[in-house]
Amino acid sequence: MKVLVIGSGGREHSIVAKLASSMQVTELYAAPGNGGMADLATCVPIDVTAVDDLIHFAKEEQIDWTFVGPEIPLLAGVVNAFQQENLNVFGPTKEAALIEGSKDYAKSFMRNHGIPTAASETFSDVEIAKAYIAQKGAPIVVKADGLAAGKGVVVAQTVEEAIDAVENMLVGNQFGQAGSLVVIEDFLEGKEFSLMAFVNGSNVFPLVPARDHKRVYDNDQGPNTGGMGAFAPIPDLEQTVIDDAISRILKPAAAGLVEEGRSFTGVLYAGLIETADGPKVIEFNARFGDPETQVILPLLENDLLQVMQDVTAGDDPKLSWKDAYATGTVIAASGYPGSYEKQLPIPDLTQLPTDVYCIHAGTENNAGKLVSNGGRVLFIGSVHHNRADAVKSVKKGLEIFKDDPNFHYRTDIGFGE
Ligand code: AMP
Ligand code: GLY
Numbered sequence: 001m002k003v004l005v006i007g008s009g010g011r012e013h014s015i016v017a018k019l020a021s022s023m024q025v026t027e028l029y030a031a032p033g034n035g036g037m038a039d040l041a042t043c044v045p046i047d048v049t050a051v052d053d054l055i056h057f058a059k060e061e062q063i064d065w066t067f068v069g070p071e072i073p074l075l076a077g078v079v080n081a082f083q084q085e086n087l088n089v090f091g092p093t094k095e096a097a098l099i100e101g102s103k104d105y106a107k108s109f110m111r112n113h114g115i116p117t118a119a120s121e122t123f124s125d126v127e128i129a130k131a132y133i134a135q136k137g138a139p140i141v142v143k144a145d146g147l148a149a150g151k152g153v154v155v156a157q158t159v160e161e162a163i164d165a166v167e168n169m170l171v172g173n174q175f176g177q178a179g180s181l182v183v184i185e186d187f188l189e190g191k192e193f194s195l196m197a198f199v200n201g202s203n204v205f206p207l208v209p210a211r212d213h214k215r216v217y218d219n220d221q222g223p224n225t226g227g228m229g230a231f232a233p234i235p236d237l238e239q240t241v242i243d244d245a246i247s248r249i250l251k252p253a254a255a256g257l258v259e260e261g262r263s264f265t266g267v268l269y270a271g272l273i274e275t276a277d278g279p280k281v282i283e284f285n286a287r288f289g290d291p292e293t294q295v296i297l298p299l300l301e302n303d304l305l306q307v308m309q310d311v312t313a314g315d316d317p318k319l320s321w322k323d324a325y326a327t328g329t330v331i332a333a334s335g336y337p338g339s340y341e342k343q344l345p346i347p348d349l350t351q352l353p354t355d356v357y358c359i360h361a362g363t364e365n366n367a368g369k370l371v372s373n374g375g376r377v378l379f380i381g382s383v384h385h386n387r388a389d390a391v392k393s394v395k396k397g398l399e400i401f402k403d404d405p406n407f408h409y410r411t412d413i414g415f416g417e
Contacts, residue, residue: 001024001025001026001064001065001305002025002026002027002028002029002061002062002063002064002065003019003025003027003028003029003063003064003065003066003067003305004028004029004030004031004054004057004058004061004063004065004066004067005019005028005029005030005031005033005041005066005067005069006030006031006048006054006066006067006068006069006070006073006078007030007031007048007068007069007070007073008030008032008033008034008048009034009069009070009290009361009362009374009376010290010291010293010294010330010359010360010361010376010378010379011069011070011287011288011289011290011291011293011294012030012033012034012037012069012070013034013036013037013359013360013361014293014294014297014298014359015067015069015288015293015297015304016028016030016033016037016040016041017040017297017357017359018297018298018300018304019067019304019305020040020041021303022303022304022305022306023303024303024305024306025305027042028040028041028042029041029042029043029044029057029061029063030042030043030044031043031044031045031046031047031048031054031057032044032045032046032047032048034360034361034362034363034364034373035360035363035364035365035370035371035373036358036359036360036363036378037360038365044057048070048072048073048076048078049072049073049076049078051073051076051077051078051081054066054078054081054082055081055082055085055087058082058085058087059085059087063087064088065088065089065090065305065308065309066082066087066088066089066090067089067090067091067308068089068090068091068266068287069287069288070287071097071100071101071147071285071286071287072147074091074092074094074097074100074266074286074287075094075097075098075100075101075147075286076094077093077094078091079091079092079093079094079097079266080093080094080095088312090265090266090308090311090312091265091266091267091286091287092264092265092266092268092286093262095261095262096257096262096263096264096265096266096286097286097287098262099253099257099262099264099268099284099286100147100269100283100284100285100286100287101146101147101286102145102146103143103144103145103146103183103283104122104145104181104183106281106283106284107120107122107183107185109253109256109257109260110253110281112256113252113253113255113256113259114252115248115249115252115253115256115281116248116249116277116278116279116280116281117185117280117281117282118141118185118186118187118188118280118282119185119186120183120184120185120186121183121184122145122181122182122183122184123166123170123181123182123184124170124180124181124182125170126166126167126170126171129166129170129182129184130163130166132184133159133162133163133166133184134159136184136186137159138156138157138158138159138161138162138187139155139156139157139187140156140159140162140184140185140186140187141153141154141155141156141184141185141186141187142154142156142162142165142166142169142182142183142184143182143183143184143185144169144174144175144178144179144181144182145178145179145180145181145182145183146175146177146178146179146180146181147178148175148178148179149226150214150224150225150226150227151175151224151337152169152175152178152179153224155187162184165182166182166184169182170182188273188275188280188282189273189275189276190273190274190275190276190280191211191236191237191273191274192211192212192271192272192273192274192282193209193210193211193234193237193272193274194209194210194211194212194230194269194270194271194272194289194292195207195209195242195245195246195249195250195269195270195272196210196267196268196269196270196288196289196292196296197246197250197254197267197268198266198267198307198311198317198319199250199254199264199265199266199267199268199311200264200265200311200312200314201254201258201263201264201265201314202251202254202255202258203254203311203314203316204246204250204251204254204268205311205316205317205319206242206246206250206319207267207296207300207319208232208233208296208299208321209232209233209234209237209242210230210231210232210233210234210289210292210295210296211230211231211232211234212227212229212230212289212291212292213227213228213229213230213410213413214226214227214228215228216228216332216336216337216410217410218410218411218412219412223337223338224337225332225336225337225375225376226290226337226375226376227289227290227291227292227330227376228291228329228330228332228376228409228410228413229291229327229328229329229330229379229409229410229413229414230289230291230292230294230295230327230328230413231295231325231326231327231328231390231413231414232292232295232296232299232325232326232327233299233325235325235387237274241274241278241279244278244279245270245272245279248278248279249270249272249279249281250268250270253268253270253284254268264286265311265312266286266287267286267287267288268284268285268286269284269285269286269287269288269289269292270283270284271283271284271285271289290361291328291330291361291376291379294328294359294379294381295326295327295328295381296326298322298326298357298381298383299321299322299324299326299383300319300320300321300322301320301321301322302317302318302319302320307319322383323385324383324384324385324390325383325384325385325386325387325390326381326382326383326390327381327382327387327390327391327394327413327414328357328359328379328380328381328382328394328413328414329379329380329381329394329398329409329410329411329413329414330361330376330377330378330379330409330410331376331377331378331379331380331398331401331407331408331409332375332376332377332407332408332409333362333372333374333375333376333377333406333407334405334406334407334408336375336376336408337375340375341372341406342362342371342372342373342374343366343371343372343373344371344372344377344406344407345369345370345371345406346363346370346371346372346377346378347400347401347404348400349370349400351400352380352397352400353393353396353397355382355384355393356380356381356382356393356394356396356397357380357381357382357383358378358379358380358381358397359378359379359381360377360378360379361374361376361377361378361379362374362375362376362377363377363378372406377407380394380397380398381394382394382397387414387415390414391414391415394413394414395411398411
């Protein structure tokens with residue numbers, strides 16, 4: 001079968017790599033793809049939201065299945081458009097993806113369906129928002145309603161910080177339309193984990209949990225990023241907490257979306273926090289997490305294309321997992337998540353140890369030379385039966401970037417914390 005993957009990040013490189021190992025896949029395409037995928041897939045320069053061009057390409061090339069990676073094309077209605085043309089596509093419609101596209105919608109959805117999450121209110125008026133913050137006190141969390149590439153959340157330690165955040169969003173237009181509504185929610189204390197599931201209607205097939213590291217510096221210091229590394233599974237996460245999250249969060253969410261006429265097919269992502277009262281939702285996403293996918297797919301034993309077909313048909317994909325541990329660290333451009341340069345030369349990746357894998361996130365081929373073209377550039381991962389061995393391999397892999405002033409990375413990922 002011919003398969004098209006829409007997207008260009010590390011998540012999509014991982015999806016392409018996993019699909020490349022499927023016996024059913026004869027040809028792979030990525031739109032637009034990145035510099036690391038070229039060995040596995042034909043990269044076609046079509047933007048992820050150019051719906052008509054994507055459909056034209058899928059018909060012309062007789063693509064059998066399309067996988068949509070990122071949230072932006074999902075919310076732009078790429079899946080709706082493919083379905084209308086009777087093309088096989090894996091991902092939620094834009095109506096179902098609203099669970100990620102609007103935090104205000106997600107919060108009222110959770111309230112209506114009894115899904116545990118922090119108490120919150122939504123505001124469009126800055127003065128009313130400020131009065132609410134003053135009354136609530138800090139710490140408190142301010143979130144832009146719409147998509148903001150993981151940067152629309154401010155965990156404010158003081159009332160002043162929270163007021164600045166709402167002013168930036170509601171008055172300063174920091175995130176444009178995405179910040180014209182703000183959700184202000186109670187601060188929750190606890191360890192975070194990401195639990196995803198393949199979903200079709202009310203069928204829920206959970207994946208192994210993973211932990212993302214969103215802060216830029218070691219020991220979870222500094223500003224939030226798109227994610228600086230991840231590991232899976234999580235050694236200190238009890239099975240009872242996972243079971244609780246499946247039965248009290250993922251299953252009611254899938255059933256609730258069906259009830260609201262927004263039946264979800266694809267990967268539903270719950271960003272969770274383990275509180276003293278059990279797991280609570282920080283956010284829902286309508287897609288695979290990035291960089292969680294880069295550690296979860298290497299542990300999946302099934303053929304991903306078969307899983308897509310089974311889930312879509314309403315069958316149990318019978319997921320099976322390697323008895324192993326995966327961890328990986330993001331190599332970011334200097335300055336990220338602030339301003340950074342592009343076109344940075346990438347060290348010779350053939351020097352990497354043989355027991356690590358390298359996923360490309362922001363790279364491109366420029367006249368035969370591999371250069372960066374984003375803030376998060378590469379992901380160095382390793383899978384081992386034993387956690388210490390996986391961590392050791394990644395550490396060795398990171399050495400080729402150690403003295404390179406163009407890049408930075410965290411050194412504390414994968415220890416199980
Ligand atoms: P999000 O983009 O919604 O995943 O939020 C980014 C990060 O902000 C999360 O990974 C958490 O670390 C933090 N965060 C978001 N909401 C809360 C909350 N209610 N309480 C504590 N931390 C939060
Ligand atoms: N890793 C968080 C996300 O994909 O949104």
